[in-house]
Amino acid sequence: MNKIFEFLIYLVLVTGVAYGLHYFVLKINDQDHWWIGTDYSLASLYIFGSISSLIMILFLYGAEYAMPKQLGFVFLGAMLLKSVASYIFIHSGLDLLENNFIELNFLGVFFLYLFFDVYIAFRLLNTEGRHVEK
Structure with missing residues (x-):
């Protein structure tokens, strides 16, 4: 159970630092006004990304406990589902603005949480001490 708390702390730190830097870069470059008139905001992108990564943490931790030999395949399947959910989330914002502002910000957030x-x-x-028979 220690690992799950460690991963949650990492998630909160990554989200906080990345959101702060992203917000600062948009504010400095005077690009934050593009959110007006859309159904999206920078906060909504980070909330979606952090919740989906939280679900991934719980799902992978449970899969490691239940079937450790198949954890790699479970990860690939979960990433496929996360990618589909991400597309459904951003679908109405695609091609909304001519400068691809929403798409580029979403891709930055998506790849951050993908990594x-x-x-x-x-x-x-x-994990050390894990002996999987081949």
């Missing part, structure tokens, strides 16, 4: 999920899966797959 985070890969790190979590890597940590779970490479």
Whole structure:
């Protein structure tokens, strides 16, 4: 259970730091006004990303306990489902603005949490003391 709290702390830290930097960059470059008139905001992108990564953490942790030999395949399946959910979330914002503002911000957030999920899966797959028979 210690690992799950460690991963949650990492998730909160990554979300806080990345959101702060992203917000600061948009504010400095005077690009934050593009959110007006859309159903999206920078906060909504980060909330969606953090909740989906939280679900991934819980799902992968449960899969490591239930079927550790299949954890890699479970990760790939869960990433497929997360990608589909992400497309459903951002679908109404695609091609909404001519400068692809929403798409580019969403991709940045999506890849941030994708790398985070890969790190979590890597940590779970490479746990010391885990002996998986080949």
